[in-house]
Each structure stands twice: as structure tokens, then as C-alpha cells.
Amino acid sequence: MGQLLAIEVVYRGVFQKTLAKNITRDIVLAAHNEGKLGISFGRYGDAPERNGIPAKGFAIVANDEQTLEEGMAQYEPKQVDVTVVLDDTLCKGVESWAWYGMLPVHRALKPGGTLIVISLEDAPTLLKSIHRREKPYKLGIVKGITSFSGMWVYKDDHTDVRVLGAIAKALPELFSLKSVEQFINDKLKSSAKVASARLDFERFATVDVKAGQGNPEELFKFDLPGWKDMRGGVSVKGQPQGGPYADPVTKQVGGFRPVRNELFKKYSTRTERPVVNFSTCTKCTLCWLNCPDASFDVAPDGTYDANLKSCCGCGICEDVCPVKDCITMVNESEFHDNNSQWAEFRKDKDAYLKWLETTIQKAEPMEKRSNGFRYRGQYQEQIPEALEIAKKG
Ligand code: SF4
Ligand code: SF4
Incomplete structure (x- = not known):
């Protein structure tokens, strides 16, 4: 089997769906400039996402067709080389429709892999939220305001290409900056976006996170009943009402x-x-x-x-x-x-x-998050501030 590289993008359902889809698609297209083959896909075929729900998109890239097909035989990659987190509050753990209980944001990251977070925070602050794990990894930050938009309206604040620049630095075996620039010139046709990708490539740096370093909190989990433990017949357990407290x-x-x-805790949807x-x-x-x-x-x-x-x-x-x-x-x-x-x-x-x-x-001086699209022209107003912060880094 040849070399197979996998990247996952963890995002907030609906608000960042288009952004995640663009990033995973663009990874494959940039890698294609180096003669590699790839595929990008979301966790869902349809869109059962709700506002804020943690969700994932994937890009897998290989040097040859057979390796890619072997990679595609899995429902989703079990191990990834890079995890991109599009909203830093996801660092607290993610719970989605697609699994049971809360999972650490870096669960699928290979030992020594790179966690890239879009954030205005620094690494020690993020590590107060990111859970401990047994395998070391690298943590890198793309400094920026969390990019939220909607299913139908996209906020083009360069987060997509900034992430590509950071990935080119973090995983040079996937693609070079030159291939990223070629992709942006060919497909996105924006010299400003080329400059943004280059800037984040040049300044992207990581810190080594050692085994056991990070948030010591035990994540919410529960045991799934086996077939033999399930109640007979078809029944839906009623919910007790609740009552007064002291x-x-x-x-x-x-x-x-x-x-x-x-069993289902909604609070990981919260930004x-x-x-x-x-x-x-x-x-x-x-x-x-x-x-x-x-x-x-x-x-x-x-x-x-x-x-x-x-x-x-x-x-x-x-x-x-x-x-x-x-x-x-x-x-x-x-x-x-x-x-x-x-x-x-x-x-x-x-x-x-x-x-x-x-x-x-x-x-207050931090970013004011905006859950979705509220009025015409909203994103045009927000983009200059996002680009200014991106430029400063
Ligand atoms: S809406 Fe405001 S004032 Fe009214 S009960 Fe809730 S917190 Fe109190
Ligand atoms: S308590 Fe939470 S879920 Fe309820 S209205 Fe306020 S923000 Fe929304």
C-alpha cells in the first residue's frame, strides 16, 4: 500500500458547513497539482445537522489509485494526520448525532499528528480545554476570528486558504505551498487569497504537547447496552417530569x-x-x-x-x-x-x-460571535475585521 494521508475538519454544523466543505475539497484539489489522488466527503450524505452541532468533514489523499480505494473502503478515517478545528470552543469536546457520549477533539489524531485550531487564544489557554491523551501531538494556531456563516450564504474571510497555508507547513508530504498557490490562482482566481495562504504558511508554528498534558477532566460517557441487555418489544422509555430542589x-x-x-448532552453545540x-x-x-x-x-x-x-x-x-x-x-x-x-x-x-x-x-473586547445570517450585508461588514486580524496574525 502506498502513502495515504487523511485530514479531518471539525466544525459547527450549518454555521461552518460550507467552510468545512470548501476546505476539504480544496485540500484534494491542491494535492491534485502534485499528481496525487483524493476524495473529500462529509460525515453525512444528507444534512441532519442542527445549529452548532459538532460535525466532521474529511479529505483523504493517496499517491495511487489502489491506496485511495483502500482508504475509501472505510466509513471515515480512523486515524488522521491533521485535525483542523474551525471553532476553538470545540476544544472542550464534541458530541454529535454520529456517536455516543462526548469525545475529545483530537480523538482521531495520529501520534505526532498536528491539531490546527482557528483561535484568538494562545496554546496554554487552549490546553485548558483540550483533553489529555496518552500520545503526544503538535498544536498550531491560525490566529483569527471564528468564521460563522450559513448553509446558503458564505462568508469569504479567507479562513479556507489560511488553513491550506497552515496545512502545507504542517504536512509537507501532502502538498507544497506552491501547489496551494497554483490551486488558488487556477480555481479561486484571487491574488489576495494567495497572499493570505502564503502569510499563514510562513508564520504557522506548532508547540509539542506531551502525553498527559492538557485538560484532566473526565469526559461524559456511558456504556451502550448490548443486544442481550435491551428490553423486549418496542417501547420508548418515558421521561420523568422532574421537581423542586433545595x-x-x-x-x-x-x-x-x-x-x-x-444520555445526550447538548452543551457541546454551544459557542x-x-x-x-x-x-x-x-x-x-x-x-x-x-x-x-x-x-x-x-x-x-x-x-x-x-x-x-x-x-x-x-x-x-x-x-x-x-x-x-x-x-x-x-x-x-x-x-x-x-x-x-x-x-x-x-x-x-x-x-x-x-x-x-x-x-x-x-x-466584550473579544470576538462577538454571530450565530448565523441575520441581515443582508452582515458578512460584508464583518469581513474587514477578520482580514485585519488575519494580517496581524
Ligand atoms: S427573561 Fe429575564 S427578567 Fe424575565 S425571568 Fe428571564 S432572566 Fe428574569
Ligand atoms: S438557555 Fe440556552 S438554549 Fe435556552 S434560550 Fe438561552 S441560550 Fe438558548
Whole structure:
């Protein structure tokens, strides 16, 4: 068997679907300039993706037809040379339709392979989220704002070619920068994009991540029942309703916390999360009524606590809350746990409000994430800032 190279692109469903598809396609076309053969494909034949859901696209490239066919015989590559992560909040772990439980973002990466993350953060900060593993690897960052767009409207902010430049540096046996430039000139016909690819090729660097280095958190997982363990007949287990719970300070029981799916945790779809100012909440119920995922717990004092093991980060609660700055969506990379905000508020109100203020202030100068396409001209407005950051690196 000849040489087979595999690249996976981990992305947020729908918001980054076109970007991921373009990157994997362009990898194959650039490699083609060196006489190699390849194929790009997504995990799904159709598009069962939902907003924010972690998903993957793949490119596999070989020197000869037989090797490529052998590579194509697998449903998806089990091991990859490079993993590209298009949103740095995916570094916290990914849970998709396509598998069970939460998986580390570098699960398929070969020992010594390269993890490329689009991020404004540095490597030590990302490693607070990226889980430990037994095999060492390399971590490289393409400095940039997370590129979100839609299924039908593409934001052409050069993230695609910047990733190609970084891959040419990380995996020279796949293709050279010259082949990338040739592809961009031939197919994309943009000298500005050639310059972006070249810049990221020149400055792309990696750090060595040792075995055991990174986030020590144990990822959510569960055992799948075997055929013999399954219940007889066809039945769907009903979900219990839930009920009141205790205030951690007064121990008074009240409110309502619904029972949620114990097997599917939606929070890996989240790229932003709501933070709630319980001292200004008027208990109007609008967030609770409008949350599409029933993610609000009614706290024993009658305020509403976004349950972060359930919240998918859609931002509707921020939009409907009538009280100014009572709910604020904040970049998910600011957080490293899913603890109840209300419990923290009850334990020490002043400390919580200080934390709230600092967290929002700290996050504000960072990128404001935009979940999708809201108005005509939105992406044209966002592209200059993205290109400016790309230029600075
Ligand atoms: S962001 Fe708000 S509305 Fe959306 S799922 Fe989370 S709690 Fe519910
Ligand atoms: S919408 Fe705002 S004010 Fe109303 S209950 Fe929710 S957090 Fe409180």
C-alpha cells in the first residue's frame, strides 16, 4: 500500500458547513497539482445537522489509485494526520448525532499528528480545554476570528486558504505551498487569497504537547447496552417530569428542575452561553417560555437559572429578556465548568455579581460571535475585521 494521508475538519454544523466543505475539497484539489489522488466527503450524505452541532468533514489523499480505494473502503478515517478545528470552543469536546457520549477533539489524531485550531487564544489557554491523551501531538494556531456563516450564504474571510497555508507547513508530504498557490490562482482566481495562504504558511508554528498534558477532566460517557441487555418489544422509555430542589444556603425546597435526557448532552453545540444577573431578574418567565430546549430551571426563589448541561447556546433568552443586561451571551471559551450560576449567586451574591461584571467586561473586547445570517450585508461588514486580524496574525 502506498502513502495515504487523511485530514479531518471539525466544525459547527450549518454555521461552518460550507467552510468545512470548501476546505476539504480544496485540500484534494491542491494535492491534485502534485499528481496525487483524493476524495473529500462529509460525515453525512444528507444534512441532519442542527445549529452548532459538532460535525466532521474529511479529505483523504493517496499517491495511487489502489491506496485511495483502500482508504475509501472505510466509513471515515480512523486515524488522521491533521485535525483542523474551525471553532476553538470545540476544544472542550464534541458530541454529535454520529456517536455516543462526548469525545475529545483530537480523538482521531495520529501520534505526532498536528491539531490546527482557528483561535484568538494562545496554546496554554487552549490546553485548558483540550483533553489529555496518552500520545503526544503538535498544536498550531491560525490566529483569527471564528468564521460563522450559513448553509446558503458564505462568508469569504479567507479562513479556507489560511488553513491550506497552515496545512502545507504542517504536512509537507501532502502538498507544497506552491501547489496551494497554483490551486488558488487556477480555481479561486484571487491574488489576495494567495497572499493570505502564503502569510499563514510562513508564520504557522506548532508547540509539542506531551502525553498527559492538557485538560484532566473526565469526559461524559456511558456504556451502550448490548443486544442481550435491551428490553423486549418496542417501547420508548418515558421521561420523568422532574421537581423542586433545595436552595444550597437556606435548604428551602422549591422551584422546578425538569429531568433531562441522561444520555445526550447538548452543551457541546454551544459557542456562547448565557450569564444571568439574578439581582435584576423580574421573574417575568419569558426566558423560560421561549427557550427551545427547556433549559431553564425555575430556582427555589423564583428566578430562572440556565442549566448549562442542557443549554445549546442559541441566544434566544438574551433576545427576549426585557431587562437590560439581565441575560448576556458570552463567548464559551471564557468558561471551564457547567456549574449552576444560581447556586453560585446564592452562596455569595457580591462575589457572583463581581464575577459577572468581570466576565462580561473581559469577554466584550473579544470576538462577538454571530450565530448565523441575520441581515443582508452582515458578512460584508464583518469581513474587514477578520482580514485585519488575519494580517496581524
Ligand atoms: S441560550 Fe438561552 S434560550 Fe438558548 S438554549 Fe440556552 S438557555 Fe435556552
Ligand atoms: S427573561 Fe429575564 S427578567 Fe424575565 S425571568 Fe428571564 S432572566 Fe428574569
